[in-house]
Amino acid sequence: MTLKELPIGKTATVLSVGGEGALRQHFLDMGIIPNANVTMMKHAPMGDPVELRINSYELTLRLADAEKIKITDVRDEVRKEREFLEKKRISHPGLGEGGKYHKKEGENPLPDDVKLTFALVGNQNCGKTTLFNQLTGSNQHVGNFPGVTVDRKDGIIKGYPNTLVTDLPGIYSLSPYSNEEIVTREFVLNECPKGIINIVDATNIERNLYLTMQLMELDIPMVLALNMMDEVRDNGGYILINEMEELLGIPVVPISAAKNEGISELIDHAIHVAKYQEYPKRHDFCDINDNNGSVHRCLHGIMHMIEDHAEQEKIPLRFAASKITEGDNLVLERLKLDENEKNTIDHIVEQLENERGLDRAAAIADMRFSFIEKVCQETVKKPKESKEHIRSIKIDKILTGKYTAxxxxxxxxxxxxxxxxxxxxxxxxxxxxxxxxxxxxxxxxxxxxxxxxxxxxxxxxxxxxxxxxxxxxxxxxxxxxxxxxxxxxxxxxxxxxxxxxxxxxxxxxxxxxxxxxxxxxxxxxxxxxxxxxxxxxxxxxxxxxxxxxxxxxxxxxxxxxxxxxxxxxxxxxxxxxxxxxxxxxxxxxxxxxxxxxxxxxxxxxxxxxxxxxxxxxxxxxxxxxxxxxxxxxxxxxxxxxxxxxxxxxxxxxxxxxxxxxxxxxxxxxxxxxxxxxxxxxxxxxxxxxxxxxxxxxxxxxxxxxxxxxxxxxxxxxxxxxxxxxxxxxxxxxxxxxxxxxxxxxxxxxxxxxxxxxxxxxxxxxxxxxxxxxxxxxxxx
Structure with missing residues (x-):
């Protein structure tokens, strides 16, 4: 059956995701991938669109689009806590210690007169503009709906006159779906900031880390800001920060932008990684749950083939390979490959699809979400259902109810x-x-x-x-x-x-x-x-x-x-x-x-x-x-x-x-x-x-x-x-x-x-x- 037919309150497993182009890629980026569990929450008062729960967050979808998604194993909703594999705790190293991040051979710290530029990147509605205001003392407009920031905004970090941080529109992935997402992708790829501050909603970490993984492939010094940690704590959850740093290979800083908590530590880490050009240690995510290494072989085969083209066009190699595997034509065009190279890539991708049993885009999305699952399993103790979510469901019974909305x-x-x-x-x-x-x-x-x-x-x-x-x-x-x-x-x-x-x-x-x-x-x-x-x-x-x-x-x-x-x-x-x-x-x-x-x-x-x-x-x-x-x-x-x-x-x-x-x-x-x-x-x-x-x-x-x-x-x-x-x-x-x-x-x-x-x-x-x-x- 299709997702359109799923009764309210029932859960099912996604079998396949239909459609084509940017919309289908957007579904995959949002976590609607084969084997994902999805729950039908409600229909809009007029019957369409519908509200779904996937990966612990709510998403809206029209019935016509839900019809393109095939599902199986329909069952009553059972909200199970993820198994938490707690390991031996890791001590927190000081700035530049611990060997988690690497420097490129021959690179020295940036001279004092070089301006440290930062891209502030994150999902929509994760608190970017609030953090931007805390970092710069600016007072940009803040709101609680997706798409408040529609253009880039620049500001100087308080106390650091030789810096510039740019607040970019929210995106779910580096596969741009709307105009403001293109603004963000083009800035990060073409403006070459000295560092990235990736802000993540800690209450919804599985979805947010999907973008983090793509940003890490860009090979730009980067720091991860876990926002809304106060809500995680208040609802009985916690995140092992040092262990997450170890698995991701980038600095991770818990913050609450709204309450101005952790901002000074975040600034210290951001300035340090940009000044000393400390790059993410990990770029390879394809060794987790990879059936027979098919995704690994595909990505690395394409990387060897396009290495000279990527270097010439100044596109990060790993990023280019994963985007080509997904089917991103914008990257493919920029690399200027000849017909023989394109044909060879098509054969490599076809082999991946045959071995993996998934199409190219779904295979890459599955690889990323599998890695995210491993990271969260070892570092994130999920809180109980949050007070904010319980309150939202109660309010929505009236404000989005069939007869009351x-x-x-x-x-x-x-x-x-x-x-x-x-x-x-x-x-x-x-x-x-x-x-x-x-x-x-x-x-x-x-x-x-x-x-x-x-x-x-x-x-x-x-x-x-x-x-x-x-x-x-x-x-x-x-x-x-x-x-x-x-x-x-x-x-x-x-x-x-x-x-x-x-x-x-x-x-x-x-x-x-x-x-x-x-x-x-x-x-x-x-x-x-x-x-x-x-x-x-x-x-x-x-x-x-x-x-x-x-x-x-x-x-x-x-x-x-x-x-x-x-x-x-x-x-x-x-x-x-x-x-x-x-x-x-x-x-x-x-x-x-x-x-x-x-x-x-x-x-x-x-x-x-x-x-x-x-x-x-x-x-x-x-x-x-x-x-x-x-x-x-x-x-x-x-x-x-x-x-x-x-x-x-x-x-x-x-x-x-x-x-x-x-x-x-x-x-x-x-x-x-x-x-x-x-x-x-x-x-x-x-x-x-x-x-x-x-x-x-x-x-x-x-x-x-x-x-x-x-x-x-x-x-x-x-x-x-x-x-x-x-x-x-x-x-x-x-x-x-x-x-x-x-x-x-x-x-x-x-x-x-x-x-x-x-x-x-x-x-x-x-x-x-x-x-x-x-x-x-x-x-x-």
């Missing part, structure tokens, strides 16, 4: 919006606005007493205080929304949302993993677009990037808050929810249109690890809030500050730079007057609103500041704009051209053509939808 998601988001816009955020915003009003009055009184020129007084009060102040007043709302979103992200709930929503998103041509970039887009479109790099399919990535700007970013909150307070004061939360869901609805319509035209085909497979729920870290949440508040204030006092002054100048002077009595005679009125007719059918054809919308392309927050400068008081705006016109304007602001930063991020990811399509396309869509709203409003 969707209502829970809607309820959680509704509570977030209600608390943000009607309770906490609104209350804090009112207090801040009172403070801004008090400060504005105080400054105005001082200027009047000082007999300051009327024009300058108008610039300071009407331009700067009213313009910038009207935007700054919405800071508490933005910070409150980010607080709740970061709590959901840091807890691990975002990964569950992807699991729950996958089948729904597949109907519009996307994968459940697309939900993460789009949810991030509710905070800001720029990181949302960047987060799409975690998607393994170019088709899915493009679709997700094009849809993310439809998710209402937090920069639009001042616009919503401003018009809602004026025109719909009794229905604040309802208007906000309608706006957010309108953006989602229009995005869905566009996705369906793109699915049938530009992006025909099926969404990529949904293979993702589900992390345990964890309490959000106070430091992480506080840092994220500070970063967002700082970013908002920087824009308020740079882009928006400049924009308000420019707007004030243009509406105060005529083309001869004489002060005008009425802004209708100003430079701004003339220029904006040419554009205003475009918006007349939508119910807001006033030149001042046109100006505000243009300034919104620079930064969405500046729409409110521009209106405040141009109208002076809200009464004028109330008299000029009808309720229907206000509704139409709100929808237009929701959907029209994203800010310059967002368009630039789209250009960076997809190129200038797609950035232009986003800019012009969204303007047209916004105009059409706003026109429909105006017509409906007039009929009603």
């Amino acid at each position: 969707i209502p829970a998601f809607i309820g959680i988001m509704a509570i977030v919006f209600w608390l943000t816009f009607n309770v906490i955020g609104a209350w804090l915003s009112d207090i801040l606005n009172l403070g801004i009003e008090w400060m504005t009055l105080g400054v105005e009184n001082l200027l009047v007493r000082g007999n300051v020129n009327e024009v300058l007084r108008s610039l300071i009060i009407d331009g700067i205080f009213n313009g910038v102040g009207s935007v700054v007043g919405f800071l508490p709302i933005i910070v409150t929304l980010f607080f709740f979103l970061s709590m959901l992200e840091d807890s691990g709930y975002m990964a569950r949302v992807a699991f729950v929503m996958d089948k729904l998103l597949r109907k519009i041509g996307l994968s459940g993993r697309s939900i993460v970039p789009m949810l991030v887009g509710f905070g800001c479109t720029v990181p949302g677009v960047m987060a799409s790099r975690t998607l393994p399919s170019e088709r899915d990535r493009k679709m997700t990037i094009l849809l993310t700007p439809f998710m209402s970013c937090s920069a639009k909150l001042p616009i919503y808050g401003f018009f809602t307070a004026l025109f719909f004061p009794k229905y604040g939360a309802l208007v906000m929810v309608i706006l957010y869901f309108t953006g989602i609805f229009v995005g869905i319509l566009m996705a369906l249109l793109m699915k049938k035209s530009l992006f025909k085909g099926e969404a990529v497979p949904f293979v993702m690890e589900l992390p345990n729920y964890r309490m959000p870290g106070k430091k992480n949440v506080a840092h994220l809030l500070w970063e967002k508040a700082k970013d908002f204030l920087q824009r308020a006092f740079t882009v928006i500050f400049v924009a308000t002054i420019v707007i004030w100048v243009l509406q105060t002077f005529n083309i001869h730079f004489n002060v005008v009595e009425s802004s209708h005679n100003s430079i701004l009125a003339k220029v904006a007057g040419w554009i205003a007719p475009i918006f007349k059918p939508l119910g807001f054809g006033d030149w001042r609103i046109s100006t505000a919308l243009i300034s919104g392309v620079m930064a969405k927050e500046s729409v409110v500041s521009t209106l405040s400068v141009l109208f002076g008081d809200t009464k004028t705006l109330l008299d000029m704009l009808s309720t229907t016109g206000a509704a139409s304007l709100l929808v237009f602001c929701l959907l029209y051209t994203p800010c310059i930063a967002a368009v630039a991020s789209v250009k960076k990811e997809l190129g200038g053509k797609w950035a232009t399509i986003v800019a012009l396309g969204q303007f047209l869509i916004a105009w059409i939808v706003a026109f429909v709203i105006r017509i409906i409003g007039m009929i009603l």
